Amino acid sequence: MQSYTYLLIDLACICIPFLASFYPKHAFFKQWKSFFKANVLVSIAFLIWDxxxxxxxxxxxxxxxxxxxxxxxxxVEELLFFICIPFACVFTFFALKFLIKTSPFFKSQRYITLVFISVFSLLAILHYHKWYTFTACGFTALYLMFLKWKQVDLSFHYLTYFLILPFFF
Incomplete structure (x- = not known):
């Protein structure tokens, strides 16, 4: 049974979002085509990285x-990871946008972004000799700087992130 651990984690992460995506009042399954198109592009980049x-x-x-x-x-479980986890995360974002009209992070998102940029930049600098930490933190900091410059509303992204983060731990 131990050899099924990673597979079971993947399936456990997707089972509730998958079933809930058929909720008739706000059917996420209608967005699957868009999700999978976007997910394939992002997954290819991260699978190459992996x-x-x-x-x-x-x-x-x-x-x-x-x-x-x-x-x-x-x-194969790692390949499934790049379907299951993004699906669960995007579904959570989709559901929160339906359930909550205004994110509680709307007013504080600029500060959260600045904190994240600072923390990720510092981590990248301190761990320049560790390829994974350096690239992951560095690219995240750069991407957040770009989103801040473009004035993208990240309030629901942060709400989703903070909600799902405990499950990753």
Missing amino acids: YYFTEMGIWGFNPDYLLGLYIGNLP
Whole structure:
């Protein structure tokens, strides 16, 4: 049963959002085509990142928790991760926009963004010698700077992030 752990985590993350996406008053399944188009583009970039970081030995996957099926050097569960987790996150965002008219972070989003930019920039600088930490934190800081410059409303993104973050822990 241990070899199904990663697969079961993937499926557990998607099962409720999948079922709830058929709620008739606010049917997320009608957005699936758009979701999957966008998800494929983003997933390809991150799967390439995963492939090279695994190849370089920066991270790996514990075979005790995997089925043993690989595409390249990536377990099939990692490929499913890039469908299940984004689906659950986007569904949560979609549901929150329906359930809550104004995000509680609307007024504070600028400050949250500045804190995130500062923290991620500092982490990238302090860990310049660690490829994963440097690139993940550095690119996140740069992307948030771009979104701040474009004045994108991130209030519902932050609400979604703070709501789902405990599940990642």
